[in-house]
Amino acid sequence: MWHDIRLMRALGTGLFGLAGLALVAIGLMWLSQRPMFHLQLIKIEAHEKNSLQHINALTVRSVALPRLSGNFFTLDLEAARAAFESVPWVRRASVRREWPNQLIVTLEEHVALATWGDKGQLISTKGDVFTANLAEAQLDDDHPLPEFTGPAGSEKEVLAKYQQFNDWFAALDLKAESVQLSARYAWRVGLNNGMSVELGREGANSMQERVQRLIAVYPQLMMRLKGQIESVDLRYPNGLALKSASLDAALDKQEAKKKPRLNGQEGKRKP
Template sequence: MLIAAGLWWVAQRPYFTLKVIRIEGAQQTQLRHVNPLIVRSSALSRIRGNFFTANLDAVRQAFESVPWVSKATVRREWPNQLIITLEEHMPLGTWGEDGRLVSVKGDVFTANLAEAEEDTDLLGFDGPPGSEKEVVARLSDLNAWFAPLKLSATKLELSGRYAWTVTLSNGVTVELGREKSNTTLKERVERLVGIYPQLVERLQNRIESIDMRYPNGL
């Protein structure tokens, strides 16, 4: 009992009051969108306690609530410091019609759209709630499948019925339909790749959309 009381007394000494909160980028990378001064002031009001009593999980949540922060790791450094390591979202495109962004990992987040546009040409994504990672992961497959035509996806949508629609870099929209097996979409794209040169030759630049949902036609 006396030992516990003594430890509590020591832990409350001013020497252990948090005096330094250091913010750094993950793996020593420079933070591009997160301003350490702004993020510190934003999260500081939610940090309670001292070196011993600060709730590190609550501190982590406070920093992860800041725009552009994907992940925060918090550790103590003797005797009165907290080291916050931040990982930023890497924007890939927009999600839906409400201005939210989606990262290369498929995480949807809210941040300044203009800042994201400085990083990259944003693609368009949409799908049912919970499908974000699946939709983003499908992008690399589609780009690989359309590579023989030197085309890539600029917009990718998954409907409520789980039917896929892709808009290509030449503006053509392709209805790919539902994925009935692991190879359904790939087979449909390969069929389109095989006939696409003839379609272009015959229709010139008048192709706006192509429906590949039917096995024996367009």
Template sequence: MWQDVRALNATANGLIALVVLACVASGVWWVSQRPMFTLRSVRVESIYDIELKRVSALTLRAGVIGKFKGNFFTTNLEQVRTAFESVPWVRRATVRREWPDQLIVSIEEHEPLGTWGEDGRLLSVKGDVFTANLAEADDDHPLPAFDGPEGSEKEVLARFGQLRAWFAPVALTPESLSLSSRYAWTVKLDNGMLVALGREQDHDSTHDTMRERVQRLVKVYPQLAARVPEIETIDMRYQNGLALAARGIKISKDGKLLPQPVAKVLASASSATRVPQAALPAKPNTKASTQH
């Protein structure tokens, strides 16, 4: 080998290159550690150039302090992003460096739509479930209540939007919506009425069973509301009819008044759009149910 001039030259050139690279790396490291590159500030702004409503500088400082370190060159931007996204009300964050000593953090806030479940969590308008101070969420208006199996958040959100449009012709607005573990839907309206809509049986986009049930209710609701005050619950899980419970009526299967506080009456599909005369209220404090 020592007699091979070409091999010796190649080895020498390789060693020189390594030394040069080591010197360059050491120089870069030395420069990067200079005080001028110490992070002086972290600027927070909104991703959409709108004022942040619920994320304050104090909240951010308390939430991210101690979760990342380094200077302009060595700070791990992924760690910074994760730290900011762990702060309540922060949905998404992006981080970039700004020469020579600043980080720019752009934040997207959660926009609450309602509560989720019974553990105090919130559902955003984009279908994200998150944890934050509930008192900060309902400062403008009461929040609708949502519930459903894990992973059904976006499905519940989409159905809520549909129900709002479907009930609009009778000036009713959903206040809560729940999807049971058996995937049965129940909606509470702003007049206090609870409507059981049951399970979605047909997933064909051309045949929406839920929509048909709501449309059937909307069609007869003005007549029901005019004749049966204070309706408490309506069960739409019947193919051609409905069942309801309301205060102020006492009726039997043959239309006669009953002494019991709660009674039921059945009607054929052909009479689903009218209420028997016997169902008219006798006393406002009594309670009964009718089924169509």
């Protein structure tokens, strides 16, 4: 074997090649650790030219930056993306390098639509549940946020029903302020006139048919009850039940008229 000149030359060439590659790798490793490749600038951009209303540099610095490690070459972009998505109000983040020592981060921010459940969470216009400062969300509007509740995993279904309720009740110039989906999948909607509507579960007659039943008689109810309707129950096949303070007062007066009156004064007997 050692007398085969060609084999020995090939073996030597291979060893020299491996040595050269090792030197190149060592050189590149040394070069990649130079201070010029330490991350000097992290540029934050908004997704699709949208403005960032709730995400600020202080929050990003305190939440995301401590989770970043490495330089321009060694930074794990997937881990960096997860770090920025852990910042409150961030829905989605994308991260890319920019030569020689910059990081470009594009953030998409949640747009809060309503509160979710009883744990101080919010639900976005896209049906994502997230945790953030409720006071910051309220600053977007003078009116309180609508309140949504429902079983885990029903977030997008509740959001869709909220939009439907607003479309249906627009005929009465009313909007939903709360939407509740129970564990038995029964629906209740609270409207911005203070009225609560029990709709029950989806059944033989659709939810929209039940709402249309209320819309058909609503003007007459408002006239008779002077606009004081506390709740309406539409879970009946062909009718509805309602609760009203003015109706209770009228019934009380009727009951009072039926009581015996002695000597011109109710409740007093002639001595």
